[in-house]
Amino acid sequence: MFARALKLLAANWRIIVPGLVAGAVSAVVTAILGPTAQQDGLAGDVTWFLMSALQLIASIVAIAYTTGMAQAAWERGSAGFGDGFRAFSRDASHVFVAMIGMFVAGLLAVWLGRYTWGLGIAVYFFFFVYTMPAAVAGELGGFHAMLESARLALRKPLATGVMLLVLGCIAIGVTVLSSFVYAAPLIGPLVVALLAQALISYFVLVAVGEYLELRPALHA
Numbered sequence: 510m511f512a513r514a515l516k517l518l519a520a521n522w523r524i525i526v527p528g529l530v531a532g533a534v535s536a537v538v539t540a541i542l543g544p545t546a547q548q549d550g551l552a553g554d555v556t557w558f559l560m561s562a563l564q565l566i567a568s569i570v571a572i573a574y575t576t577g578m579a580q581a582a583w584e585r586g587s588a589g590f591g592d593g594f595r596a597f598s599r600d601a602s603h604v605f606v607a608m609i610g611m612f613v614a615g616l617l618a619v620w621l622g623r624y625t626w627g628l629g630i631a632v633y634f635f636f637f638v639y640t641m642p643a644a645v646a647g648e649l650g651g652f653h654a655m656l657e658s659a660r661l662a663l664r665k666p667l668a669t670g671v672m673l674l675v676l677g678c679i680a681i682g683v684t685v686l687s688s689f690v691y692a693a694p695l696i697g698p699l700v701v702a703l704l705a706q707a708l709i710s711y712f713v714l715v716a717v718g719e720y721l722e723l724r725p726a727l728h729a
Contacts, residue, residue: 510722511675517582518707524714527593527707531571535564537721541578554670565608570618573597573604574643579717592707596645600726603644606651613636613654636662642720658725672719676712683708 518524525645538560541545546557621629639658643649649657658672662669687701 510672510680510715510718514711514718516545517579517586518711520586521578521582521588523581523590524575524588525703525706525710526590527571527574527578527710529702532702532706533566534567537568538563562629569601569604569608570597571647572608572641573601576604576641576717579710579714580642580646580721583718583721585655600645600648602673603649603651603654604641607640607644607666608651609652610652610655630711635666635669638673639720642717643724646720648718657724660719660724661720661723661727668719668723672715676715679711680708 525697542556542560542563546553546560548556559618572626573596574590574593577593578590580596581588581592614637618629618633634713636659637655640654643652643657643661644653647657649652683704687704691697691701
């Protein structure tokens with residue numbers, strides 16, 4: 510699964526573009542609206558809300574596009590921006606609701622993690638790793654996608670656990686590498702941004718591939 514996902518990412522490098530664009534949009538929005546959003550009063554509150562809304566929209570677009578393109582890559586070996594657009598136009602509402610549910614569950618996991626030596630966070634990733642693939646590839650509503658992810662993780666705990674363990678090790682390796690690359694003048698931050706988005710896209714490809722492979726067993 511990991512080798513196939515890496516091959517698909519190399520053959521479909523466009524999958525990283527939506528995330529890069531969303532990151533650039535968020536950075537520009539923060540640079541323009543950030544100073545005003547930090548001010549006290551109504552103007553600051555309204556600006557903060559607008560800035561957060563624009564960043565959320567950028568995230569929803571990026572997630573839907575990336576997941577839709579990943580699904581197309583697994584199903585036919587190639588992915589284009591049209592696949593991402595179809596996923597966004599079809600499943601944006603699913604992604605939005607799923608993001609809200611994931612955010613609330615994430616806050617709870619972080620709070621529990623304080624008292625369980627991080628176990629709450631590990632459980633969070635274990636149960637909800639398939640949420641976005643279920644929302645886009647499975648075309649399920651946000652909360653139904655979260656439930657499907659939890660059911661699939663419980664049905665296939667070993668496969669899910671191994672996948673998360675390997676992805677965690679890869680993330681640590683890329684983070685260490687990025688810490689050295691970031692110091693390079695001018696191009697360092699750009700290379701780190703590309704590495705980060707490539708890593709995220711790879712994670713999405715693995716999660717979508719695992720979801721597509723394991724889901725039939727859940728509905729058998």
